[in-house]
Amino acid sequence: MIFLDSAGTTPVRREVLEAMWPLLTGDFGNPSSHHELGESAKRALNGARKSVAASIGCRASDVIFTSGGTESDNLAIKGFALAEPRGRHIVTSAVEHEAVLESVDYLARIHGFEVTVLPVDSRGLVDLDNVRDALRPNTTLCTIMYANNEVGVVQPIAAIAELCQVHGVPLHTDAVQAAGWLPLDPAVLGVDALSLSGHKLGAPKGIGVLIAKGRRSLEPVLHGGGQERGKRSGTENVAGAVGFAHALALAENDRAERAERIRRLRDDFVADVQARVPAAILTGPELGETANRLPNNASFCFPGTSGESLLLELGRAGIICSAGSACAVGSDDASHVLTAMGIDEEIAQTAVRFSLSGETTAEELATVAAEIETAYRAVRSLSG
Numbered sequence: 001m002i003f004l005d006s007a008g009t010t011p012v013r014r015e016v017l018e019a020m021w022p023l024l025t026g027d028f029g030n031p032s033s034h035h036e037l038g039e040s041a042k043r044a045l046n047g048a049r050k051s052v053a054a055s056i057g058c059r060a061s062d063v064i065f066t067s068g069g070t071e072s073d074n075l076a077i078k079g080f081a082l083a084e085p086r087g088r089h090i091v092t093s094a095v096e097h098e099a100v101l102e103s104v105d106y107l108a109r110i111h112g113f114e115v116t117v118l119p120v121d122s123r124g125l126v127d128l129d130n131v132r133d134a135l136r137p138n139t140t141l142c143t144i145m146y147a148n149n150e151v152g153v154v155q156p157i158a159a160i161a162e163l164c165q166v167h168g169v170p171l172h173t174d175a176v177q178a179a180g181w182l183p184l185d186p187a188v189l190g191v192d193a194l195s196l197s198g199h200k201l202g203a204p205k206g207i208g209v210l211i212a213k214g215r216r217s218l219e220p221v222l223h224g225g226g227q228e229r230g231k232r233s234g235t236e237n238v239a240g241a242v243g244f245a246h247a248l249a250l251a252e253n254d255r256a257e258r259a260e261r262i263r264r265l266r267d268d269f270v271a272d273v274q275a276r277v278p279a280a281i282l283t284g285p286e287l288g289e290t291a292n293r294l295p296n297n298a299s300f301c302f303p304g305t306s307g308e309s310l311l312l313e314l315g316r317a318g319i320i321c322s323a324g325s326a327c328a329v330g331s332d333d334a335s336h337v338l339t340a341m342g343i344d345e346e347i348a349q350t351a352v353r354f355s356l357s358g359e360t361t362a363e364e365l366a367t368v369a370a371e372i373e374t375a376y377r378a379v380r381s382l383s384g
């Protein structure tokens, strides 16, 4: 099997599992318990919190453990919007993950927030002038993703943050796809909050982090026993938190070198696919626009086919990739990301995303490029 769906999920790394194991077995305490096992779990949890803070470059008290990227997005968006006394206006973009778009939609439907959805250009980028025009003195929150899960476009978050700062508007960014590939330091990015998910990083599913700068108040979404300084109630997933911290530290350790190596492999792969299937359209930013594209994303449309049929053909050849993104359950609709980029709905249905991991090899990519050509011809001959 050749796995090219790392933007969908990643396997748990052995070192991560080993770090988690003691907390699932012998040292299984509840961090809220006032006995030795509880105290030990609390130490492990706080150690994980400090480690995440050190990996990212924030304060340990800014780290809130959640159940994943979806919860982190919900907490940041609902939490900031409902805690902010001024205004009822949210700015977001048309290419956000559903966890963001649906949270914003909830605030609009149930709490009467006004929403400005920023358009994107054909590469998937938001325009800074549009951000500037959208922000108002009473804007409650701006939420724009760092890197896109479908086409890998990287938004100019630091420049957006500067604009938000002029109006004192809190900025949240969904950094789920950026983690492990791009720098995350919230002070450098200038964001108030940043969402992360463990299973994109070599930690298990069901653990995530919201980095939320302490100076902003955050209304909790989950109410209960007051864990995570009252920001996120519920008995903490101690082993998950330890696994997350470990996975993030490992990913940060070799990030720059790995990102550059994978970017080169990806660029060669894209060139190979385009040579074999000249009709293939690379979606998202051009490869030369290194700063604007995740190094591990190669996403195409193959006009005259269907993404699902190509996926089946590639699956038969032992290649795992994705038609668009894996994030919406059972959706057959054309991707909202591709249509926002101005791609025709019919063409958008032919999208296939290949997302590389740090372990992907040149040999694997050569095999995949050849199999794409075969699959493309097979699907074309069936539909033609």
Ligand code: PLP
Binding pocket: 007, 008, 067, 068, 069, 070, 071, 073, 097, 099, 145, 147, 148, 149, 174, 176, 177, 197, 198, 199, 206, 208, 326, 327
């Ligand atoms: N945000 C982005 C950009 C994602 O790609 C995903 C998952 O694919 C999520 C949020 C949701 O994360 P989780 O699966 O941890 O809930």
